Amino acid sequence: MSRKLMSLGxxxxxxxxxxLRDNGYKIISRKYKVKLGEIDIVALDKDVLCFVEVKARRSxxxxxxxxxxxxxxxxxxxxxxxxxxxxxxxxNKKSRFDVVSVDFSSIKPRLDLVKDAFELSGEFTY
Numbered sequence: 001m002s003r004k005l006m007s008l009g010x011x012x013x014x015x016x017x018x019x020l021r022d023n024g025y026k027i028i029s030r031k032y033k034v035k036l037g038e039i040d041i042v043a044l045d046k047d048v049l050c051f052v053e054v055k056a057r058r059s060x061x062x063x064x065x066x067x068x069x070x071x072x073x074x075x076x077x078x079x080x081x082x083x084x085x086x087x088x089x090x091x092n093k094k095s096r097f098d099v100v101s102v103d104f105s106s107i108k109p110r111l112d113l114v115k116d117a118f119e120l121s122g123e124f125t126y
Contacts, residue, residue: 012056012102037076049095051081056102
C-alpha cells in the first residue's frame with residue numbers, strides 16, 4: 001500500500017511494529033480483531049505476551065497518544081486480550097499491556113514505548 005493511501009493509524013502501526021522488532025519483540029499478530037474490539041499488535045517480549053495499543057498523533061495539542069489510552073479503551077483492550085489468551089491457550093503465560101505512542105508532529109516521527117502501561121481492567125465472566 002502506498003504511503004499516501006495509508007491512514008495515520010496504519011502508518012503508526014507499521015512504524016510501531018518495526019520499532020518493537022528492533023527492541024527484541026517477536027510479533028505474533030497484527031490487528032487481532034473479534035466482536036469485542038481489536039488489539040493493534042500482539043507480541044512476545046522474551047517470555048511475556050504483550051498486548052500493544054498504538055496511538056498515532058499529528059500533534060500533541062490534545063496530549064500524547066499514550067495519554068489517550070484510559071478507562072473505556074483499557075476495558076475494551078482487556079476484554080479482547082482475554083479472548084486472545086483463551087483462544088490461544090495462553091492462560092499460564094505472563095502478559096502485560098504496552099502502549100506505543102507515535103508522534104508525527106515533527107519531520108521525523110518519534111516513538112515512545114510504555115511497558116506495562118495499565119493493568120487488566122473491568123469485570124469479566126468467562
